[in-house]
Amino acid sequence: GAVVSQHPSRVICKSGTSVKIECRSLDFQATTMFWYRQFPKQSLMLMATSNEGSKATYEQGVEKDKFLINHASLTLSTLTVTSAHPEDSSFYICSARQGAAEKLFFGSGTQLSVL
């Protein structure tokens, strides 16, 4: 089956620093990738949709200058949390799909803790 690799799985950083999270599709070309945020015991909240070679589309209320998304290739998308603050601490998850296929394949998530 399709595999999406997400790294790192856990990161602890100081307030004010930037953190980059990578999402790779290992055995398929991901034309679209999605980034989510999940708080404890809550559902996944879509942050943005990323299409290869074009600018990401952000959901309402998500600051595009704070959460930078790059989808430079068909197998890699990155999410950079800039100038992270404690309120940015959360579980971040990516998903990917191939072309017009309906199935989404999820990464294993990244637990971000900002001190």
Next chain:
Amino acid sequence: GENVEQHPSTLSVQEGDSAVIKCTYSDSASNYFPWYKQELGKGPQLIIDIRSNVGEKKDQRIAVTLNKTAKHFSLHITETQPEDSAVYFCAASDQAGKSTFGDGTTLTVKP
């Protein structure tokens, strides 16, 4: 936009019993309904899905039913095992692939 409601929020069953989780959606344009299992500290994993032109789908102990007219769909797990314990999410997706998730159901299967 789409709104997905999921019930119950928690479900506890005895090993071997069946578990049923129900979801409703609001947007008739949604045409793809996946179910995901999420274990603690991990990403969601697709366990079964159904498209709007199908009423029922089964995969071993897991089945999903869809009532397009009523806009609700359900997950059925039979012969539950302790390893089925996890958080389960339903979702409704449109043709653009944008998914709206339910709030999740924490399933506990007691040995």
